[in-house]
């Protein structure tokens with residue numbers, strides 16, 4: 001069986017749900033008190049992609065590093081895809097996605113110099129206090145070169161697996 005090893009980054013402001021997303025995706029749980037260790041830890045998830053292909057995802061969460069806004073190049077090294085996440089109840093976290101994407105475009109490049117594929121995830125769509133809506137997300141996503149965007153709720157397990165499948169699909173199609 002053919003195995004692809006893909007390093008994926010999760011970036012976005014603090015408190016948008018990055019650690020919860022990784023925990024949900026990798027361990028199938030949503031736990032309010034869960035917090036990943038800070039620093040360079042990554043989680044691994046293996047997907048049976050087809051009868052001939054396996055995908056081993058190495059998911060790097062930048063938990064605890066958000067205050068630096070601009071990340072150390074070591075995080076970006078070798079990354080083949082990225083999730084940029086914000087919280088639909090925080091317009092500040094949405095505006096920050098612009099910085100995150102710019103930082104990625106400057107530091108995380110494919111061997112041919114192209115930007116790595118990024119998906120934009122609008123998390124906490126289960127909450128009624130929403131202030132960021134589909135039309136502005138759609139415009140922003142197109143204007144900033146995201147391959148795709150999706151509404152997700154880590155809490156309700158909405159679109160988590162689907163979002164990652166779309167990102168992997170995009171990476172493998174390059």
Ligand code: GDP
Nearest residue numbers: 013014015016017018019020032124153154155
């Ligand atoms: P991080 O700092 O970006 O890693 O964010 P965390 O994963 O620590 O999550 C921040 C807070 O948001 C925690 O209290 C989570 O329980 C909560 N949270 C994460 N995802 C969701 C979601 O989809 N809906 C709701 N309502 N809360 C969420």
